[in-house]
Amino acid sequence: MQMNATSTVTEAQPLVFAGFPASSWAFAIRVWLASLVALYASFWLQLESPSSAAITVAILALPTRGQGFEKAGYRLLATFIGVAASIAIAGTFSQTGGLLLAVFSMWIGLCVYAAGMLDGNRAYAAALCCITVALIAVQQIDSPLQVFPSGVARGAAIAIGILAVALVNDTLGAPDYHPVLAARLDALHHRVMDFAQDIAGGEASSAPIAAGMLRDIAALRPEITSLAAESSSGAARSAAARSAMVDLVSVLFLTRALAALPATYTAGRPADRDIGASGLIKMCRVWLRSEIIRKNADARSSLDALRAGTDPIRQWQAPLYRSRRIAAESGVRAAIYFALAAIFFVMAGWPNTEICLSLVGVIIGLGSTAPDPRGFTIQAVLAMPIACLLAGILKYFVFNGVSEFQLLAIGLAPIIIGLALLISLPNRTLSLFGRLTSVFTLVVLAPTNPQSYDPEVFLVACLFACLSSVLVFAAQLLLPSLSGDRRIRLLLGEARAELNGMNAGQIHHLAPEEAAFRDAARIEQIMTANDTSACHDQVVVEAMRCFDRAAILRRCSAELGRLAASPLADAARAAQDALTLRNGRAILAAAEALRTAAAESNRFANSALAVLVLASVAFGPSQPATGSSHRKQP
Amino acid sequence: MTHTYRELVLGGVLIAPIVTYAVTALLMFLLLRPLLHIVGFARLFSNASLAELSLYVAIFGLLGLFF
Numbered sequence: 001m002q003m004n005a006t007s008t009v010t011e012a013q014p015l016v017f018a019g020f021p022a023s024s025w026a027f028a029i030r031v032w033l034a035s036l037v038a039l040y041a042s043f044w045l046q047l048e049s050p051s052s053a054a055i056t057v058a059i060l061a062l063p064t065r066g067q068g069f070e071k072a073g074y075r076l077l078a079t080f081i082g083v084a085a086s087i088a089i090a091g092t093f094s095q096t097g098g099l100l101l102a103v104f105s106m107w108i109g110l111c112v113y114a115a116g117m118l119d120g121n122r123a124y125a126a127a128l129c130c131i132t133v134a135l136i137a138v139q140q141i142d143s144p145l146q147v148f149p150s151g152v153a154r155g156a157a158i159a160i161g162i163l164a165v166a167l168v169n170d171t172l173g174a175p176d177y178h179p180v181l182a183a184r185l186d187a188l189h190h191r192v193m194d195f196a197q198d199i200a201g202g203e204a205s206s207a208p209i210a211a212g213m214l215r216d217i218a219a220l221r222p223e224i225t226s227l228a229a230e231s232s233s234g235a236a237r238s239a240a241a242r243s244a245m246v247d248l249v250s251v252l253f254l255t256r257a258l259a260a261l262p263a264t265y266t267a268g269r270p271a272d273r274d275i276g277a278s279g280l281i282k283m284c285r286v287w288l289r290s291e292i293i294r295k296n297a298d299a300r301s302s303l304d305a306l307r308a309g310t311d312p313i314r315q316w317q318a319p320l321y322r323s324r325r326i327a328a329e330s331g332v333r334a335a336i337y338f339a340l341a342a343i344f345f346v347m348a349g350w351p352n353t354e355i356c357l358s359l360v361g362v363i364i365g366l367g368s369t370a371p372d373p374r375g376f377t378i379q380a381v382l383a384m385p386i387a388c389l390l391a392g393i394l395k396y397f398v399f400n401g402v403s404e405f406q407l408l409a410i411g412l413a414p415i416i417i418g419l420a421l422l423i424s425l426p427n428r429t430l431s432l433f434g435r436l437t438s439v440f441t442l443v444v445l446a447p448t449n450p451q452s453y454d455p456e457v458f459l460v461a462c463l464f465a466c467l468s469s470v471l472v473f474a475a476q477l478l479l480p481s482l483s484g485d486r487r488i489r490l491l492l493g494e495a496r497a498e499l500n501g502m503n504a505g506q507i508h509h510l511a512p513e514e515a516a517f518r519d520a521a522r523i524e525q526i527m528t529a530n531d532t533s534a535c536h537d538q539v540v541v542e543a544m545r546c547f548d549r550a551a552i553l554r555r556c557s558a559e560l561g562r563l564a565a566s567p568l569a570d571a572a573r574a575a576q577d578a579l580t581l582r583n584g585r586a587i588l589a590a591a592e593a594l595r596t597a598a599a600e601s602n603r604f605a606n607s608a609l610a611v612l613v614l615a616s617v618a619f620g621p622s623q624p625a626t627g628s629s630h631r632k633q634p
Numbered sequence: 635m636t637h638t639y640r641e642l643v644l645g646g647v648l649i650a651p652i653v654t655y656a657v658t659a660l661l662m663f664l665l666l667r668p669l670l671h672i673v674g675f676a677r678l679f680s681n682a683s684l685a686e687l688s689l690y691v692a693i694f695g696l697l698g699l700f701f
Contacts, residue, residue: 170686233671235667264657309676
């Protein structure tokens with residue numbers, strides 16, 4: 001789910017009404033108006049499923065234009081893929097009984113795996129591919145010839161919903177996202193620079209604080225991509241924000257490296273060599289300070305480019321880290337959940353259960369984009385009866401047989417506006433609850449022209465809607481979803497394996513700064529995993545140690561690689577061999593040899609020397625097991 | 635004389651002309667965006683998003699008028 005931008009937008013707007021800021025009210029009214037436009041256009045065009053247009057509006061209800069547009073684009077694309085998959089599955093496997101259900105399960109597993117490998121709205125698109133199949137092919141399981149017409153009807157309704165959102169957001173001046181993002185990046189920049197100043201002033205580097213900052217920086221990644229959809233200068237702003245994030249991660253790494261650097265190198269070696277090592281450390285400290293200043297200037301310049309809407313001076317990629325193992329485990333679990341629900345319905349032998357099974361697919365798909373699928377299902381279990389109640393009140397107490405559009409508009413207002421206000425809250429749980437209730441209410445209410453008021457149909461729809469969420473919950477009780485502890489163990493294991501397999505001589509397709517951001521994205525996942533263990537701090541410290549070491553090794557690889565074609569190639573190769581041993585003393589000795597060779601051939605190799613010193617400290621015997629430095633700087 | 639609209643046929647499926655125009659206009663608009671960025675289109679208008687929507691509608695209308 002998207003981060004809530006409204007809270008930050010409203011900081012500058014003191015106008016508050018009924019406990020909600022004016023921007024939240026404006027957002028809620030925009031959602032209501034877009035729902036009405038979507039419904040009116042769908043009724044006018046006599047679409048088969050006008051409620052899908054209103055549901056699209058509820059799903060695209062995001063406080064800023066860019067976020068909504070990006071999600072809309074992915075929604076359209078995923079619907080297209082989902083409809084194609086529905087036709088292929090229904091065309092190939094209809095009349096095959098259990099095999100058809102097995103293929104549906106496999107498709108759902110595949111989509112959940114893809115969602116696990118992506119982030120933000122891309123993950124939503126992957127989940128929507130499975131939701132579309134659930135809503136089209138599973139619902140038409142007994143009438144495969146209807147798959148194509150229902151797919152076209154759904155596509156048309158979604159297109160109308162997207163157009164309605166675009167029209168209302170553009171004409172009513174929905175806020176842009178880039179000022180919010182610039183403010184958040186600015187705040188992070190200040191935090192990182194305060195941290196750097198504290199370290200330079202001699203304070204200890206705390207791994208949890210640094211990891212918290214890395215988490216906050218990497219968490220912005222999915223939101224930054226939405227800037228590209230915002231305006232013609234969106235792509236430039238997105239590149240600037242990406243570069244600022246990568247530069248901030250670099251500043252944090254350099255600051256931690258500075259904190260880890262000892263005052264002098266005393267490892268029980270001869271005095272003359274200690275003098276040489278101390279000189280190297282001094283040179284390394286100077287280099288680190290100058291690098292921090294340079295990266296800070298880069299970050300500031302990228303932030304200026306973000307505000308101005310111009311291209312940044314240097315563009316970085318911000319690669320995403322995703323664990324294939326975690327994604328695969330989630331995918332297999334999702335396939336099993338769907339198969340269990342299908343087996344339950346086959347054994348029960350009830351009629352019309354395809355709607356319920358399709359809702360099971362919808363909940364599994366949506367849950368795959370949430371950090372905690374179990375928590376999402378619990379929210380769905382709670383939201384479903386409330387949505388049924390709200391839809392029932394609307395249908396039988398407010399409308400009660402009317403068919404005029406004006407009355408529908410007035411009747412929908414309190415519920416859509418109220419739930420949109422809930423969506424705009426900064427509390428993620430309440431915001432998600434509001435979104436789920438809003439979508440489910442429209443699903444159960446299913447506005448059509450003419451409106452159906454058959455109580456039996458309504459009660460069956462409510463029963464199936466509630467049963468679907470309970471079934472997913474029961475399946476997750478039988479086979480628990482991936483726990484936070486296991487996620488962390490897998491992520492840490494992958495970080496260690498990557499570090500151990502890292503070779504100083506190997507060529508990386510990412511720049512060291514970009515690779516450091518990728519590692520920061522892994523730390524973000526470790527930090528946001530729902531960890532219940534008591535040793536969370538040790539986990540964070542270990543993750544940060546892997547981050548530091550991997551970043552240092554990559555820098556060494558890059559700097560020594562530059563020397564490969566120079567007269568210092570032999571010394572650089574010796575340093576690479578020392579790095580392969582992961583021995584601090586050998587690395588320092590190689591650094592000293594490189595310095596001597598550089599002095600003899602009158603070459604400048606300060607960057608390579610500095611990163612080798614960092615490596616010698618990181619892999620040295622004096623490196624504390626906790627990974628955080630508590631030494632005071634001189 | 636009445637303007638005749640030709641339907642796009644993809645694998646035997648008829649696509650309504652309005653859908654073809656909408657998609658073509660969107661593609662043209664997306665191709666124009668780098669140019670709009672270079673000329674500073676967003677800075678020319680107080681409500682840049684509405685101006686961009688209007689540009690899309692204009693492209694869509696022109697496609698409908700001439701093709």
